[in-house]
């Protein structure tokens with residue numbers, strides 16, 4: 258039996274965090290993405306804007322109906338060479354065109370207003386989702402990793418809202434146009450009589466309407482058949498573009514490492530291979546799009562002449578004048594245009610479909626990290642005194658391999674502990690578990706309710722912004738510059754006092770040793786009660802390390818300090834030590850004397 262089995266491995270392995278097998282429908286996903294905004298505190302302003310946009314849309318359809326009537330009068334005036342009617346019709350056209358222009362300008366303006374408001378709301382929500390309970394960190398533990406969350410938040414949300422609004426408005430406009438013009442076309446087209454010889458005569462009332470319906474249904478069916486693969490291709494295109502962009506952003510972040518390794522050739526090969534994926538997928542989109550365009554262009558061109566051909570028999574038999582013919586052709590074009598909604602919007606619908614899947618994939622992943630959090634078996638409880646305790650703490654790898662078994666610790670204020678052990682034995686993972694960000698652990702960690710805790714990784718995180726902000730991170734800068742300068746002096750960083758308000762990429766500019774001293778300056782500024790240092794002095798010489806530990810001990814006498822490190826010189830700065838063996842076993846020493854160890858095999 259393996260170690261992992263003997264200690265009753267925790268139940269949340271990566272494998273049982275897979276996505277549900279049942280894939281929800283696109284409409285369910287769409288509803289889950291859309292409903293929160295339309296039921297939020299902004300719903301009334303959003304609904305008002307939507308109603309205004311819809312009203313303008315209906316207004317534009319009404320203007321089109323009037324224009325259709327105008328066509329008849331205008332062409333009849335031309336046919337009769339009636340100058341007075343011609344001038345009157347031109348003035349009428351100016352009126353209708355003016356109304357059309359005003360509504361189209363404001364419709365776009367109000368749509369954009371709704372779009373940016375919706376985007377602002379949804380982006381804030383997605384940012385919170387991503388940052389809450391460290392979803393951005395925990396996502397790495399899911400089996401089905403969500404690629405490029407940054408792109409989903411910055412680009413996909415924008416496209417989703419833009420396309421949803423434009424598709425909805427076009428759909429509404431199509432439905433209203435369809436209803437209005439079907440009635441007009443029905444009235445105009447009259448009844449078609451087809452002589453069936455001995456079987457008599459077939460009479461088709463409103464035959465132009467049936468012609469438009471038949472023509473559009475055939476076109477839509479073909480479009481769906483040809484265009485289907487575009488959904489997946491668009492999904493992949495977004496991913497490949499984001500991967501390509503992210504790889505370049507990584508080079509920017511790690512420019513020094515690459516430059517020192519002379520890694521340009523390898524980087525170029527990597528970029529080009531990622532870009533090749535972009536190009537190859539784009540080729541597939543082009544080929545598919547070309548097939549679709551053959552259909553849609555041909556379909557739209559035939560539609561120009563089709564109604565004239567259909568109405569020609571009635572025109573030549575004298576049942577219809579030129580005005581009537583042109584009006585019928587225009588009405589046919591409106592009916593067929595609305596019925597062709599799917600054909601004309603197919604590319605947008607394919608891209609919209611891909612974006613809905615990407616966004617709901619992101620929310621699904623965030624939700625699964627929340628489940629991961631609730632299933633965690635490591636409890637962080639509040640202790641009644643100022644001490645720090647760990648009870649029966651076991652730490653695992655995501656594949657359930659045991660790193661540490663049933664650790665018990667108790668430290669009183671002012672005490673310190675050094676965690677040592679071979680590389681890969683789980684020292685940093687233990688710190689992660691104590692910090693509450695490692696989900697594969699079990700046991701109890703006890704800290705006082707109001708105790709201020711600070712975890713320092715080997716490479717301190719320096720945010721974008723001024724050095725002052727970096728020093729106070731994750732809090733907003735406060736306190737005097739004099740105090741800050743004094744602390745910089747103590748941490749051997751006096752040369753930085755003059756650039757406190759300079760904005761720069763400090764993580765790239767400062768040496769690793771300087772960054773580690775910045776982390777010590779943070780300790781002195783924030784005066785935590787509990788400090789966890791994960792190889793936080795690994796880039797400093799022993800003399801500097803000694804001075805910084807002395808500083809912390811003299812300034813924060815009551816703080817509990819837990820360090821991870823390899824150097825034996827660190828032992829003199831800690832009252833006790835813990836040695837991890839990497840197979841679950843551990844040993845505790847007071848000074849150099851072993852006083853306890855793990856039990857079990």
Ligand SMILES: Nc1ncnc2c1ncn2[C@@H]1O[C@H](COP(=O)(O)OP(=O)(O)OP(=O)(O)O)[C@@H](O)[C@H]1O
Pocket residue numbers: 397654655678679680681682683684685686687
């Ligand atoms: N996110 C992760 N997913 C899977 N395995 C991980 C992950 N993070 C760490 N590990 C593995 O956990 C083990 C312990 O890693 P950890 O960083 O805790 O070791 P360490 O004792 O701190 O090593 P070092 O002294 O080299 O810093 C390693 O085998 C590492 O590969």
